[in-house]
Amino acid sequence: MREIVHEMYSEEQVEERIDQLAEEINRDYQGKSLHLIGLLKGSVFFCCELSKRLTMPVTMDFMSVSSYGDSTVSSGRLNIKKDLDESIEGLDCIIVEDIIDSGNTLARTQQLLQGRQPSSLKICTLLDKPERRETPVEVDYVGFTSPDEFVVGYGLDYAQKYRNLPYIATLEFLEE
Ligand code: IMP
Ligand code: MG
Secondary structure: OEEEEEEEEOHHHHHHHHHHHHHHHHHHOOOOOEEEEEEOOOOHHHHHHHHHOOOOOEEEEEEEEEEEOOOOOOOOEEEEEEOOOOOOOOOEEEEEEEEEOOOHHHHHHHHHHHOOOOOEEEEEEEEEOHHHOOOOOOOOEEEEEOOOOOEEEOOEOEOOEOOOOOOEEEEEEEOO
């Protein structure tokens, strides 16, 4: 199997969209401090670019999670590979994600973090694939609505590759 990379959103397009998201967040959190929670590893590039454009006092923490088991939030289980370093109690938080697919991981992560008594907890994702949703999640800030295709770049990987592409691309898989 061989992959071909097709650019979908150029670096300029991604950066322009991040400018717009940051403007929106700057308006919504005026006069407040903001705690960004980046989900490793995919959201790292997006999280950094977004944070550089924010004008309020910003703190950041990261966690690494994956989900397994069935798709319902109540019975689904979350595998925490790396937890947050700091408490989020009383903080205004935004979870920063690379892409929402089934929504299973994010819904469970949101439920877990909500239980830690943040002052508020919103979700910001670079990409969303709403057609693929199994567990509903309310997303507050969406960069791009993605078609149901496998995408890479700007942090997103295929078998740990392509995260470093400065643009967002779809992957075409070819039999050899
Ligand atoms: P889900 O929403 O629980 O299904 O899982 C979402 C996670 O799966 C994302 O955070 C990504 O790490 C990964 N993922 C889903 N779709 C893609 C894709 O098109 N490209 C790369 N990673 C993806
Ligand atoms: Mg992810």
